[in-house]
Amino acid sequence: MSAEPILEVKGLKTYFDINGGVLSKKVGEVKAVDGISFSMQEGEILGIVGESGCGKSTTGKSILRLIEPTAGEVRFNGEDIMQLSSENVRKLRRDMQIIFQDPYASLNPRHTVGKIIGEPLLVHGIGSKTERKQKVKELLETVGLRSEHAKRYPHQFSGGQRQRIGIARALAVNPKLIICDEPVSALDVSVQSQILNLMEKLKKEFKLTYLFIAHDLSVVKHISDRVGVMYLGKMVELANKDLLYDEPKHPYTKALMSAVPVPDPDIKQERVILQGDVPSPSNPPSGCAFHTRCPSCMDVCKTDVPIWQEVAPNHQVACHLYNETTKEENVI
Structure with missing residues (x-):
């Protein structure tokens, strides 16, 4: 792996206007992606997981500018994609491609x-x-x-x-980076494994880098090197896949991991059941977006947005439980 990242995303935001009334004026906005940051090395597979509607697919399409981001920076091989003209973006797409989620809708039936x-x-x-x-x-x-x-x-x-x-x-077109937008979610389980094995084989053969978006945690663990967890438009945790699956830090990640089926019937797994529904991205909660469903919620979670910090080598999380000042304030 090279020292310079092939892809750098800083503070990426993608908001969609909500129009209403007789004159269709803007009455609000959906914060589909709300300030996420990460980087990728060449030859790496980074998985992004989260519930439906958390902004995973919008993140992938915003990076390619298939959807125009509202703010933030996306650098590919050191070049800021956000500053390029549409013609230069088209040329850049030779190096950045996408595999769409629905194989039935993404191919032109007339061709x-x-x-x-x-x-x-x-x-x-x-x-x-x-x-x-x-x-x-x-x-x-x-x-x-x-x-x-x-x-x-x-x-x-x-x-x-x-x-x-x-x-x-x-x-x-021999791309360097492929964004895989839930490439196996519409397929039967037996076919999923064939496609995943094919993608791994092609990665080695063509020296590809994958951003792999999915909601199936076992699929992501199988194919990824690192995994990022998204909730309501924000990245809440990012780590090496073994670290994330064995020692999840964020309460939301812990709940997700507890839902992964274990093939051994003798292993008793404690399931974390989250209360309530996912809040609307058009009206997200104040402070930490997860505080309305979090079993470890503290007062600070309701008012302050948690900072994105490294809590262990190559393990980043946005949670007040790992903030030193918060820890001291909550010691009884």
Whole structure:
């Protein structure tokens, strides 16, 4: 791994306006991503997990500027993506690609598989027509399909095969970073393992870096090097996967980990049941966003936003339980 991170995200915010009334004026905003920061080294797989609606997918799309962020900084190979023109962002997408969640919705039903996979090559002006056709055939075989499949249409394939087509399209321009937006959540369990194994194989073969977004904790543990946990638009914990799964620090992470099924029936696991529903991102709670459901909630949690700090080597968390002054104030 190189010393310089391939991707640096600082204070990323993505808000969506809520319009209402007769004149459709702005009456509020949804804070889908609310000031998250992390970095990634080349060749790393960083998993991002959290409940539905916590802002995982919006984070991935904001990094690529498929959704325009409200504020923050995203640096790819040292270059600030937020300052680039739309034309320069398009050129940069040769190095940054995405695999979408739904293999049924992300492929154009009117185009052949050959055209779908070859389109990125055409957009970026790579190769002649003959070279592009050859590249498409090679990509299909790389992802476990046959070269003659290039003449077929998406509806002629299963969900797993369609996701392989989506992966081939992402690989077409030899990117350095691939954002995987829940790439296996729409697939059967047996197919999920095939796609995950394929992605691991391709990572080594093409020296890829993955930002892997998912809500299945066992899938994330299987494929990731580090894991970040999101709650209501904020990153609450980030650590090496073994550290995070064996010694979770944040109360929300502990609750998530307690829900992961253990295959051994003799192991009795204590389940942490959270009370209440996830608050609305259009009206988040004051202080720590998790305080309304936290079993360890203190008075300071209701008023002060916890700072993002390192509590152990390569283990960061945003929680008042690990703030030294808070600890002293709450000693009885």
